[in-house]
Amino acid sequence: MKKISIESSFFTENRKKLSALMMADSAAVINSNDILPSNADGTVKFIQNSDLFYLTGIEQEETILMLNPGSRNEDLREVLFIRDYNQDLEVWEGKKLSPAVASEISGIKTVYELSRFEDALHDTMCSVTNIYLNTNDHDRSKNEVESRDLRFINYCKKYYPLHSYHRLSPLIYGLRTIKSKTEIDLLQKACDITGDGFRRLLKFVKPGVMEYEVQAELAHEFIKQGTGFADYEPIIASGENACFLHYIKNDDPCNDGDILLLDIAAGWANYNADMTRSIPVNGKFTGRQKDVYNAVLRAMRGTIKEMKPGLSVRDIIMITRELIAKELVDLKLVKPSDVKDVKQKSAEFKKYYPHDVSHFL
Numbered sequence: 001m002k003k004i005s006i007e008s009s010f011f012t013e014n015r016k017k018l019s020a021l022m023m024a025d026s027a028a029v030i031n032s033n034d035i036l037p038s039n040a041d042g043t044v045k046f047i048q049n050s051d052l053f054y055l056t057g058i059e060q061e062e063t064i065l066m067l068n069p070g071s072r073n074e075d076l077r078e079v080l081f082i083r084d085y086n087q088d089l090e091v092w093e094g095k096k097l098s099p100a101v102a103s104e105i106s107g108i109k110t111v112y113e114l115s116r117f118e119d120a121l122h123d124t125m126c127s128v129t130n131i132y133l134n135t136n137d138h139d140r141s142k143n144e145v146e147s148r149d150l151r152f153i154n155y156c157k158k159y160y161p162l163h164s165y166h167r168l169s170p171l172i173y174g175l176r177t178i179k180s181k182t183e184i185d186l187l188q189k190a191c192d193i194t195g196d197g198f199r200r201l202l203k204f205v206k207p208g209v210m211e212y213e214v215q216a217e218l219a220h221e222f223i224k225q226g227t228g229f230a231d232y233e234p235i236i237a238s239g240e241n242a243c244f245l246h247y248i249k250n251d252d253p254c255n256d257g258d259i260l261l262l263d264i265a266a267g268w269a270n271y272n273a274d275m276t277r278s279i280p281v282n283g284k285f286t287g288r289q290k291d292v293y294n295a296v297l298r299a300m301r302g303t304i305k306e307m308k309p310g311l312s313v314r315d316i317i318m319i320t321r322e323l324i325a326k327e328l329v330d331l332k333l334v335k336p337s338d339v340k341d342v343k344q345k346s347a348e349f350k351k352y353y354p355h356d357v358s359h360f361l
Contacts, residue, residue: 001223001226001227001228002225002226002227004226004268004269006057006182006186006269007182008057008104008105008106008107009107010182011054011055011056011057011106011107012106012107013180014054014055014175015055015056015067015078015108017175018055018067018171018172018175019067019069019077021171021174021175022067022130022132023166024070025070025128025129025130026069026070026128026130026131026132026166027066027067027068027124027125027127027128027130027131028065028066028067028131028132028133028134028168029064029065029066029067029131029132029133029134029152029156030049030051030055030064030065030067030134030168031049031052031063031064031134031148031149031152032049032052032058032060032061032062032063032064032148033046033047033048033049033052033061033147033148034061034147034148035061036145046061047231048060048061049134049149050176051134051168051169051172051176052065053270054172054175054176055172056080056106056108057105057106058080058082058097058102058105058106059270060082060083060096060097060102061083062082062083062114063081063082063083064080064081064114064117065078065079065080065108066078066079066080066081066117066120066121068124068127068128070128071124071127075109075110076110076120076124078108078110079108079110079111079112079120080102080103080106080108080110080111080112081111081112081113081114081116081120082096082097082099082102082111082112082113082114083096083097083113083114084113084114084115085098085113099111099112099113125160125163128163129163129164130163130164130165130166131156131160131163131164131165131166132165132167132168132171133149133152133153133156133165133166133167134149134168134169134172135149135150135153135167135168136149137167137169137170137173153165177360179361183271186268186269186271187268187271187273187361189268189269189271190227190230190265190266190267190271190272190273191265191273191275193221193222193225193227193266193268193273194264194265194266194273194275195275196221196225197217197218197221197222197266198262198264198275198277200217200218200220200221201214201217201218201262202279204217205254205260205281206254206281206282206283207254207256207258207281208253208254209253209254210251210252210253210254211236211237211238211241211249211250211251211252211253211254211260212250212251214236214250214254214260214262215234215236215250215264218234218264222266225266227266227267227268228266228267229264229265229266229267230264230265230266230267230272230273230274231267231270231272232265232272233248234250234262234263234264234265235247235248235250235261235262235263235264236250236260236261236262236264237250237260237261237262238252238253238254238255238258238259238260238261238281239252239254239255239258239259241261242259242260242261242278245354245355255281256281256282257281257282257286258280258281259279259280259281259289260278260280260281261276261277261278262275262276262278262279263275263276271361272361273361274359274361278293278296291331292331295327295328295330295331298323298327299323299324302319302320302323303319303320303323303357306319313358316357316358317356317357317358318342318343320357321342321343321345321353321356324352324353325339325342325349328349328352328353333352334348334349334352335348
């Protein structure tokens, strides 16, 4: 895909902000994601750890960032480790980052090959008491597959059991929630490309086309612009498939009279858009379809109208539930008693609104 350059000052500033949040006498270690196996000698497409990319801009596997803001040696306050040069590997996979190129991308002056990491880690462990380690802290993530981060946590606790260990995620998630001008521009680019893809498929969709053909139209537009789908599987769901929240088979026909649900987006430089739209396959809503579509549209616009700085995600969720509850009653899908308490969804409420509104980009 297209090579997208982000100024190294962006990553330098992100590390500076994180270091300022770390307690005294501490260091932090952030690992790249693993390359996951598929079958035989195959692998799944590599996706970089978002936290590591936010701090370094490095998209290569087997990369480690070590921060030690209080080090007496200024050159060791930020150290980046990349894969050792391997001529045989280069024949198969192409060129990997050199220390000079990795330094240029990240803005980190000290870049070592990965073979030096254990010695550098030992030196750091002997100079600090507190260690921040990264984890994928998400309420729907079960971490059933042991990640590189989890293996490293076990390694540290085995060989350095008396250090005080801390979660890095509360610090870095707080930073990543507030987007910089650079990030907003990258997200806007992803949104613009997504919009181009949507306008393309509007001209294509008609009764008889397959869901995967719609996906192909989007892929054509995204790849033509030098990118691909965002880091989640596209949902292209016609008819009853639209009732499954995370339907990703995309292998059924789009029939006359169906509504086609789209939950799709492009990514740009590891920043992902996210767009959901519902369109009539034949180009025209039935009366009932139009009523339901407009009910959701009013709820969306009503939510946007109420959004302002200072509200929590929970506040926004409650606003939307109230709006959806009214629309469901007006559509005669539920009784007023079914949606009397929006804080605790009834079974009837969940039947038509099983999820909630919004998530971060």
